[in-house]
Amino acid sequence: MFAIPGVCCLLIFMYLRPQEYYTFLQKAPMLYIFFAAAVGGLIVDFKLRLLKPVRSRTLWIAIAFYAWVIIVDILKVPGPEKVPTIIKFTIVFVTYVVIAHAAQSFRAFRFIAGTMIFIGIFLTVVGVHQGTAAQGCMIRQGFKLGTGIPDGRPCETVVQCLGVDAEPGAQYECQRIGLFGTSALNDRVRYRGELQDPNELALVVVATLPLIFAFATRKRRLRATLLAVAALVLITQCIINTQSRGGMLILMAALGVYFVKRFGIKYIFIGILAALPLMAMGGRSGSAADESTRGRYEAWRSGLQMFKSDPVFGVGHKMFTNYHHLTAHNSYVLAMAELGLIGMCLWVAILYLSIKVPIMAMWDFAHDARAGPARAWGLALIAMAAVYCIQMLFLSLTYHTITWVLFGLSGAFYSAIKRHAPDWEVEFGPIDIALVIAGCVGFIMVLPVFLALKGA
Numbered sequence: 001m002f003a004i005p006g007v008c009c010l011l012i013f014m015y016l017r018p019q020e021y022y023t024f025l026q027k028a029p030m031l032y033i034f035f036a037a038a039v040g041g042l043i044v045d046f047k048l049r050l051l052k053p054v055r056s057r058t059l060w061i062a063i064a065f066y067a068w069v070i071i072v073d074i075l076k077v078p079g080p081e082k083v084p085t086i087i088k089f090t091i092v093f094v095t096y097v098v099i100a101h102a103a104q105s106f107r108a109f110r111f112i113a114g115t116m117i118f119i120g121i122f123l124t125v126v127g128v129h130q131g132t133a134a135q136g137c138m139i140r141q142g143f144k145l146g147t148g149i150p151d152g153r154p155c156e157t158v159v160q161c162l163g164v165d166a167e168p169g170a171q172y173e174c175q176r177i178g179l180f181g182t183s184a185l186n187d188r189v190r191y192r193g194e195l196q197d198p199n200e201l202a203l204v205v206v207a208t209l210p211l212i213f214a215f216a217t218r219k220r221r222l223r224a225t226l227l228a229v230a231a232l233v234l235i236t237q238c239i240i241n242t243q244s245r246g247g248m249l250i251l252m253a254a255l256g257v258y259f260v261k262r263f264g265i266k267y268i269f270i271g272i273l274a275a276l277p278l279m280a281m282g283g284r285s286g287s288a289a290d291e292s293t294r295g296r297y298e299a300w301r302s303g304l305q306m307f308k309s310d311p312v313f314g315v316g317h318k319m320f321t322n323y324h325h326l327t328a329h330n331s332y333v334l335a336m337a338e339l340g341l342i343g344m345c346l347w348v349a350i351l352y353l354s355i356k357v358p359i360m361a362m363w364d365f366a367h368d369a370r371a372g373p374a375r376a377w378g379l380a381l382i383a384m385a386a387v388y389c390i391q392m393l394f395l396s397l398t399y400h401t402i403t404w405v406l407f408g409l410s411g412a413f414y415s416a417i418k419r420h421a422p423d424w425e426v427e428f429g430p431i432d433i434a435l436v437i438a439g440c441v442g443f444i445m446v447l448p449v450f451l452a453l454k455g456a
Contacts, residue, residue: 120208
């Protein structure tokens with residue numbers, strides 16, 4: 001299939017951003033080239049009838065959400081910012097469409113999943129190395145802490161970065177210097193680009209783990225099992241290095257899905273007890289953590305006020321920080337505040353269906369001897385969805401590339417099953433619609449009560 005190579009290369013460039021370190025890659029717009037290759041490849045695949053016109057289960061709702069974002073942009077986003085904002089989300093949306101429809105077999109799905117595993121392991125290795133790397137002087141770029149360029153000098157404190165060897169007028173930091181020009185943020189490991197936030201790095205790394213487990217399950221060999229265990233150890237160390245409380249929580253959630261599948265829900269208490277020592281190893285504590293929590297609650301309170309100012313259209317796509325100094329730190333609050341109730345319901349509906357597809361596959365093909373791949377990848381997607389749903393409570397991921405890649409993977413999984421079972425379907429009827437609306441309205445009603453109990 002012609003679309004798959006373009007999709008895989010696009011994912012690598014979107015996540016790992018090699019053009020930021022190997023500057024010779026900047027001579028050509030590689031991201032746009034691979035984006036065009038993925039889209040063009042998909043068109044060729046349909047023209048040559050290599051792909052069937054099978055729509056992703058979430059496609060129509062995703063199109064409705066995209067249209068709503070455009071409407072909100074036209075009404076709410078200031079003139080000079082409209083076009084760049086629309087273009088950026090259009091790229092993310094089209095990436096979802098291509099991923100969801102380029103893989104209509106489990107063989108093609110494995111190529112995309114394998115690319116995601118490569119990305120996750122690469123990031124894990126960078127994170128583990130960065131956590132033990134020596135500290136070095138960095139020339140700060142701009143006002144944001146942790147954005148700088150290493151100047152090659154070692155240090156233990158920022159004072160050692162000053163003096164006769166310092167650049168005149170430059171501001172310095174002393175941070176851990178990792179591979180590929182990366183640097184830690186106050187000893188919290190991270191990557192670059194959209195993964196500069198340690199919490200988002202933790203999310204991508206943990207989301208890789210279910211895909212690794214799926215490969216190991218399908219291979220059923222000792223070597224594959226040992227590699228999966230080694231990956232788990234490395235990923236756990238990387239999460240510890242990020243000092244992300246949410247990262248450790250989602251790691252336990254991913255493992256918890258497999259624990260429940262293996263032993264049943266009645267043993268979940270034992271699993272929680274076993275996870276407590278590991279939970280104690282990760283995350284931050286003290287005044288920094290308390291301040292972060294207070295800032296998050298303030299952002300949620302501001303999001304509620306933005307929603308009340310216009311419950312239909314919200315304050316506008318990407319406009320949250322125009323009304324509050326921090327982003328929402330909650331994907332549901334962000335959708336509610338920026339897009340209103342309609343936009344929030346459409347986005348939650350996409351998430352809901354992306355989760356329902358693998359759940360129904362696990363249910364409908366539970367006893368089909370030929371459906372081993374569907375069960376393995378379905379369980380992996382359920383674990384990934386659990387990871388995302390939890391981290392979405394603490395991160396602004398509504399329009400984030402990594403979220404729409406998840407939607408795309410669920411769409412590709414649906415298409416792969418439809419190739420083998422054309423009559424299989426996942427309903428989205430009145431009950432599902434009612435559940436989505438009730439969930440969104442319930443969230444909006446419960447949030448102020450929660451904040452009041454927290455004194456925010």
